[in-house]
Amino acid sequence: MHPAPSVIIFTTFSGLGFGLLAWLGLGFPDVTGWSAFAFFTIAYVCAVGGLMASAFHLGRPERALKAFTQWRTSWLSREAVTSVAALLVMGVYAIGTIFFDKALPLVGVIGAALSLLTVFTTSMIYAQLKTVPRWHTALTPVMFLALAIAGGALLAGEVTTAAVLLALAGVVVMATWLHGDGAFARSGTTLATATGLGSIGTPRAFEPPHTGTNYLLREFVFVVGRKHGTKLRIIAFTLAIALPVILLLVPFSHWLAAVAVLSHVAGVLVTRWLFFAQAEHVVGLYYGKR
Amino acid sequence: MTALPDKTDRKLGLVIDLDTCVGCHACVISCKGWNTENYGAPLSDQDAYGAAPSGTFLNRVHSYEVQPLATSDKVQPPAQLIHFPKSCLHCDDAPCVTVCPTGASYKRVEDGIVLVNESDCIGCGLCAWACPYGAREKDEAEGVMKKCTLCVDRIYNENLEEIDRVPTCVRTCPSGARHFGDLADPDSHVSRLTAERGGMDLMPEMGTRPVNKYLPPRPKDALPEIDVLAPYLAPVDDAPGGFLGWLDKTLEKL
Numbered sequence: 001m002h003p004a005p006s007v008i009i010f011t012t013f014s015g016l017g018f019g020l021l022a023w024l025g026l027g028f029p030d031v032t033g034w035s036a037f038a039f040f041t042i043a044y045v046c047a048v049g050g051l052m053a054s055a056f057h058l059g060r061p062e063r064a065l066k067a068f069t070q071w072r073t074s075w076l077s078r079e080a081v082t083s084v085a086a087l088l089v090m091g092v093y094a095i096g097t098i099f100f101d102k103a104l105p106l107v108g109v110i111g112a113a114l115s116l117l118t119v120f121t122t123s124m125i126y127a128q129l130k131t132v133p134r135w136h137t138a139l140t141p142v143m144f145l146a147l148a149i150a151g152g153a154l155l156a157g158e159v160t161t162a163a164v165l166l167a168l169a170g171v172v173v174m175a176t177w178l179h180g181d182g183a184f185a186r187s188g189t190t191l192a193t194a195t196g197l198g199s200i201g202t203p204r205a206f207e208p209p210h211t212g213t214n215y216l217l218r219e220f221v222f223v224v225g226r227k228h229g230t231k232l233r234i235i236a237f238t239l240a241i242a243l244p245v246i247l248l249l250v251p252f253s254h255w256l257a258a259v260a261v262l263s264h265v266a267g268v269l270v271t272r273w274l275f276f277a278q279a280e281h282v283v284g285l286y287y288g289k290r
Numbered sequence: 291m292t293a294l295p296d297k298t299d300r301k302l303g304l305v306i307d308l309d310t311c312v313g314c315h316a317c318v319i320s321c322k323g324w325n326t327e328n329y330g331a332p333l334s335d336q337d338a339y340g341a342a343p344s345g346t347f348l349n350r351v352h353s354y355e356v357q358p359l360a361t362s363d364k365v366q367p368p369a370q371l372i373h374f375p376k377s378c379l380h381c382d383d384a385p386c387v388t389v390c391p392t393g394a395s396y397k398r399v400e401d402g403i404v405l406v407n408e409s410d411c412i413g414c415g416l417c418a419w420a421c422p423y424g425a426r427e428k429d430e431a432e433g434v435m436k437k438c439t440l441c442v443d444r445i446y447n448e449n450l451e452e453i454d455r456v457p458t459c460v461r462t463c464p465s466g467a468r469h470f471g472d473l474a475d476p477d478s479h480v481s482r483l484t485a486e487r488g489g490m491d492l493m494p495e496m497g498t499r500p501v502n503k504y505l506p507p508r509p510k511d512a513l514p515e516i517d518v519l520a521p522y523l524a525p526v527d528d529a530p531g532g533f534l535g536w537l538d539k540t541l542e543k544l
Contacts, residue, residue: 001419059413059433066392066410070292076416077391130385130496131422188495189422191354195374196490196504197308201358206371209318209350212343215427219418282493283424286352286376 002222003276010054012268017046018115019152021090025112028156036097079121086114119148133187134180134279146172163248170241184280194285205288220281221289240267292390298402301474303380303501305483309508311467313373317459321349324458329443334431346429348438349377378425378438379500380404386417408434422496
């Protein structure tokens with residue numbers, strides 16, 4: 001799959017933003033006034049900025065409001081609805097803590113649940129696709145939620161909790177990679193099932209429909225950078241998980257915490273790039289590519 | 291509404307004969323022509339006359355080579371070349387429809403055709419992600435998703451002669467490899483063809499239940515060995531007369 005910067009930025013930052021909102025809604029850290037203002041600003045910039053980035057990959061962004069209508073069947077529509085609901089409910093909670101020095105626990109819990117639900121709906125957009133075997137697994141939502149919750153804890157300044165949750169997220173990310181590497185082969189989809197010609201013998205793509213490229217090849221058949229997959233995984237794991245955990249375990253300082261956050265964000269961006277770049281769509285089979 | 295209908299009254303679709311398709315791409319061209327000039331946004335091209343041309347097509351023809359397995363009769367069977375037209379299969383369980391966030395994609399209850407309402411489409415591309423067959427493409431000029439309409443603006447069009455009220459790819463095909471009809475009607479010629487020839491689904495494991503069927507290539511004829519030049523080399527007249535007779539005798543003497 002083409003690793004479009006818009007979707008990489010969107011999933012990374014909306015995950016972090018909604019992860020932080022979930023922690024804030026549950027009262028971690030229990031802040032009011034200017035301090036609360038700072039935390040909510042970070043959360044809203046991440047969440048709303050991520051959502052706006054996602055609009056850049058639309059062909060017709062001016063009609064984006066129509067995406068709120070089909071929540072009965074579409075995970076993308078559900079994401080639109082839950083994200084706005086989470087932002088509105090958490091907005092009420094934020095106003096309470098910032099301006100009235102009063103946390104509304106029930107509103108916070110509902111907002112936190114909606115925030116995590118938003119991350120879940122995002123992940124299900126990918127996990128629902130049978131056409132991308134690497135994504136079509138329960139590990140996809142687990143990975144998105146694990147990174148959002150751990151990243152949120154890191155941003156919320158929950159030092160010890162964040163270290164533990166980052167380590168857990170690391171295990172999930174590893175599992176996603178190991179499981180994903182054999183997913184295409186396990187799916188059983190081959191050029192033989194794609195063409196139905198397997199009963200005669202082994203089919204081979206002989207000539208593509210045209211000598212140039214097309215939308216399908218640009219969007220679904222991305223082969224650049226795969227050979228560096230292992231190196232990029234090591235970089236991603238080091239930045240997103242290992243370095244932040246080490247920085248959290250040494251005696252706390254705000255500077256080290258800031259480095260931990262930046263390192264984590266950079267690492268998650270790399271994992272998301274790999275999430276798209278290493279995912280193979282079955283339509284590539286028709287072109288003799290993957 | 292992007293919920294799929296429980297049942298459609300008819301299942302209009304195509305049956306594509308992989309045995310007779312000659313890979314001429316006439317269906318590709320006629321499809322591009324009709325669907326650029328008629329219903330919906332035109333199918334645009336980018337850099338059409340430049341170094342890296344690219345464009346929107348609703349139908350493309352691939353070519354595959356299949357190496358049959360060796361048998362005792364044929365130790366080295368020749369490879370078969372199979373031309374493979376591919377367009378929207380108008381699936382019963384169309385995953386492209388249910389993922390659509392705006393309701394632009396829908397499957398019609400009356401005839402089962404999967405369509406896009408272009409004025410509702412935001413061009414998010416998720417339908418193309420969900421389709422295993424590559425049937426949907428985003429038009430780069432219009433920013434909306436394009437797909438085969440089964441020529442919905444031809445098949446019910448009373449301004450056309452009756453013979454033309456079929457998808458343009460079917461009307462154009464010079465080798466009769468494309469057939470159009472109602473696959474829900476067991477007596478329709480497309481259903482009979484599917485039954486007789488063992489029509490098959492593409493990627494059945496995806497659970498999409500395509501309406502369009504593909505007829506597998508038939509086994510190649512096994513003709514006896516014939517030397518095609520032999521009849522021309524055999525003597526046709528043992529005792530020619532006249533000029534040829536004189537020439538024959540003269541040449542014998544030399």
